[in-house]
Amino acid sequence: MPNVGKSTLFNAITRAGAETANYPFCTIDPNVGVVEVPDSRLDRLADMFHPGRIVPAVFEFVDIAGLVKGASRGEGLGNQFLSHIREVDAIVHVVRCFEDPDITHVDGRVSPLDDIETIQLELTLADLETVDRRMEKTRKQRKSGDKRYDWELSVLEQVHHILSEGRSVRGQAWGEEERRFLADLHLLTAKPVLYVANVHERDVSTAGEQPLVRQVREYARSQGAGMIPVSAKLEAEIAELEGEDRTLFLAEAGLEESGLDRIIRAAYRLLGLITYFTAGEKEVKAWTIREGTKAPQAAGVIHSDFERGFIRAEVVSFTDLMRSGSMAGAREQGLLRLEGKDYVVQDGDVVHFRFNV
Numbered sequence: 001m002p003n004v005g006k007s008t009l010f011n012a013i014t015r016a017g018a019e020t021a022n023y024p025f026c027t028i029d030p031n032v033g034v035v036e037v038p039d040s041r042l043d044r045l046a047d048m049f050h051p052g053r054i055v056p057a058v059f060e061f062v063d064i065a066g067l068v069k070g071a072s073r074g075e076g077l078g079n080q081f082l083s084h085i086r087e088v089d090a091i092v093h094v095v096r097c098f099e100d101p102d103i104t105h106v107d108g109r110v111s112p113l114d115d116i117e118t119i120q121l122e123l124t125l126a127d128l129e130t131v132d133r134r135m136e137k138t139r140k141q142r143k144s145g146d147k148r149y150d151w152e153l154s155v156l157e158q159v160h161h162i163l164s165e166g167r168s169v170r171g172q173a174w175g176e177e178e179r180r181f182l183a184d185l186h187l188l189t190a191k192p193v194l195y196v197a198n199v200h201e202r203d204v205s206t207a208g209e210q211p212l213v214r215q216v217r218e219y220a221r222s223q224g225a226g227m228i229p230v231s232a233k234l235e236a237e238i239a240e241l242e243g244e245d246r247t248l249f250l251a252e253a254g255l256e257e258s259g260l261d262r263i264i265r266a267a268y269r270l271l272g273l274i275t276y277f278t279a280g281e282k283e284v285k286a287w288t289i290r291e292g293t294k295a296p297q298a299a300g301v302i303h304s305d306f307e308r309g310f311i312r313a314e315v316v317s318f319t320d321l322m323r324s325g326s327m328a329g330a331r332e333q334g335l336l337r338l339e340g341k342d343y344v345v346q347d348g349d350v351v352h353f354r355f356n357v
Contacts (some may be wrong), residue, residue, distance in 0.1 A: 001096065001115045001118065001119065003096070004094050004095060004096035004115070004198055005094055005096065005198040005232035005233070006063060006064075006094045007031075007063055008232040008233060008235075008236055009094055009196065009198065009230070009232040009235060009236075009260075009263075010031060010033065010061060010063035011236060011239075012232065012235040012236040012238070012239040012260055013033065013035055013061055013235075013239075013260050013263065013264070014033025014034070014035055014061055015033075015239055031062070031063040032060055032061070032062050032063075033060065033061050033062075033063070034058050034059070034060055035058060035059065035060075035061055035264055036056040036057070036058055036264075037056060037057040037058065037059070037264055037265070037268055037275065037286070037288075038261045038264060038265065039056060039057065039275060039286060041275075041277070041286075041318050041348065042054055042056055042277070042284060042286055044322060045277060045279050045284045045318075045321075045350070046284050048279070048321075048322075048325075048326065049279050049280060049281060049284055050281065051279070051280065051281060051282060051283045051284045052281070052282055052283060053282075053283045053284075054283070054284050054285075055283055055284070055285040055286065056286050057268075057275050057286035057287065057288045058288075059267075059268070059271075059273075059288065061092070061267075062084070062087075062088055064084045064085060085123075085188055085191075086186045086188065087186075088191065089191070089192075089271055090191055090192045090193070090194065090267065090270050090271050091188075091191050091192070091193045091194070092193075092194045092196055092263065092267060093116070093119065093193055093194070093195050093196065094196045094198055094232070095112040095115055095116060095195055095196065095197050095198065095216055096110055096112060096115065096198055097110075097112050097197040097198055097199050097210060097212040097213050097216065097229070098110070098198060098199050098200040098203070098212075098231075099200070100200070110212070112197065112212050112215055112216050113215050113216070113219060116195070116216070116219060120166075120168070120189075121166070123188040123189050124163050124166060124168070124188075124189055126188055127159075127163050127169065127187045127188055127189050127190075128160065128163045128164070130185060130186075130187060131156055131159050131160050131163065131185070131187075132160070134156055134185060135153065135156045135157070135160065138152050138153045138156060139153065152181065155178055155181060155182070159182070159187075163189070167189075168189035168190070168223070169182065169187050169189045169190040170189060170190050170191065170192060170193075170224075171223070171224050192225070192270045192271070193220075193223070193225045193226075193270075194225065194226045194227070194228065194263070194266055194267060194270050195216055195219070195220045195225055195226065195227040195228075196227075196228055196229075196230055196263060197212070197213045197216045197217075197227060197228070197229040197230070198230060198231065198232045199212075199213060199229055199230070199231050200231065200233075201231040201233050201234040201253075203231070204229075204230070204231040204234055204253060204254070204255065204259075205253060205254030205255065207229035207230075207231075208229060210229075213229045226266050226269075226270060228259065228262050228263055228266055229259070230259030230260070230262075230263065231259070234253060234259075235258060235259050235260050237249070238250065238253075238258050238260070239258075239260065246258075271290075272290050272291045272292075273288050273289070273290060273291070274288075274289060274290075274291050274345075274346070274347035275287065275288060275289075275347060275348070276289065276298060276345050276346075276347070276348070276349040276350070276351050277318065277348075277349070277350045277351070278302070278350070278351060278352065279327075279350055287301050287302065288301070289301055289345060291347075292344060293344065293345055294341065294342060294343060294344055294345070295310065295312075295313045295339055295340070295341060295342075295343040295344075295345055295351075295353075296310040296341050298313075298345040298351070299313070299353045299355065302353070305355065305357045306353050306355050308355075308357060309355040309356045309357035310341060310353065310354075310355050311354040311355055311356055312338050312339060312340055312353075312354050313338070313339045313340075313343060313345075313351050313352070313353050313354070314336055314337070314338060314339075314351065314352040314353075314354070315336070315337050315338075315339050315343070315345075315349050315350070315351050316330045316335050316336045316337070316349070316350050317335075317346065317348055317349060317350070318348035318349070318350055319348065320333075320335040321335070321350050323335075
């Protein structure tokens with residue numbers, strides 16, 4: 001919804017300086033910011049290899065303007081924003097859980113569950129429109145006699161039924177072929193969601209006990225979604241600090257780490273992403289892959305030639321490398337392994353690829 005702290009939180013995450021103001025639709029064009037994934041393992045690898053540079057894993061956050069009732073019918077700035085959401089891989093839904101007479105609420109009252117339901121309804125209505133259009137097209141194609149379109153129509157009818165009951169497409173028991181088909185539709189309610197409960201800065205240390213936050217947590221749990229409470233205003237202040245000043249500020253606020261670090265890591269997990277590392281004197285770098293990725297495809301993230309000419313991977317886990325004290329020590333202790341094309345790369349693996357093109 002508008003005026004819940006999205007742009008304030010986005011600015012804190014990315015320091016990108018998106019405009020903030022106390023009125024709806026301040027954000028019209030989506031702001032995009034590249035963020036680093038906080039990972040202490042990079043620093044420890046850098047201490048071991050003394051590289052020329054350190055390159056963290058990164059991904060993009062997009063700040064999209066607020067939706068209001070009727071967005072699926074073009075209310076507010078409606079379909080323009082819904083099209084922006086279609087392009088993302090997951091949704092971080094910022095929900096207002098604070099009272100402040102100086103910041104207006106578009107509905108005149110603070111009710112996070114009503115806000116969530118408003119957004120959910122608009123995404124569902126937009127998906128129904130998408131499915132209706134596709135069903136109409138598929139019915140015409142079915143006249144060709146191709147049985148494939150019978151199957152497609154059957155899946156679309158199931159999706160239509162689910163949406164008509166106000167349920168989301170995500171979390172349903174789809175088969176692999178159905179998931180591939182539905183992925184092409186870019187349905188909004190199929191995207192994984194992380195709820196961020198934005199609380200007043202004075203409540204941040206006891207956020208978990210706040211009644212509005214508990215409501216959001218229970219709702220998220222019922223949907224199989226994640227939930228993190230933060231104070232966007234406080235996070236914006238923390239983002240301006242570094243080093244000891246930042247540590248002291250967090251301690252004074254009763255926090256062990258910033259909410260932003262938790263959001264970034266949670267978003268990373270939400271997308272099913274893991275990190276592997278390459279390490280040497282030239283650079284220590286974190287690479288992002290999906291969980292379950294095999295070695296050749298992981299190599300392809302570095303360069304397509306690595307995947308095409310993959311021979312094998314030299315692999316040591318981060319934990320084993322730290323325990324052995326060096327790559328040579330890991331090799332001497334038999335902790336450095338040679339893995340082939342079927343090896344599934346694990347989070348924290350330190351890898352050197354051998355390839356020939």
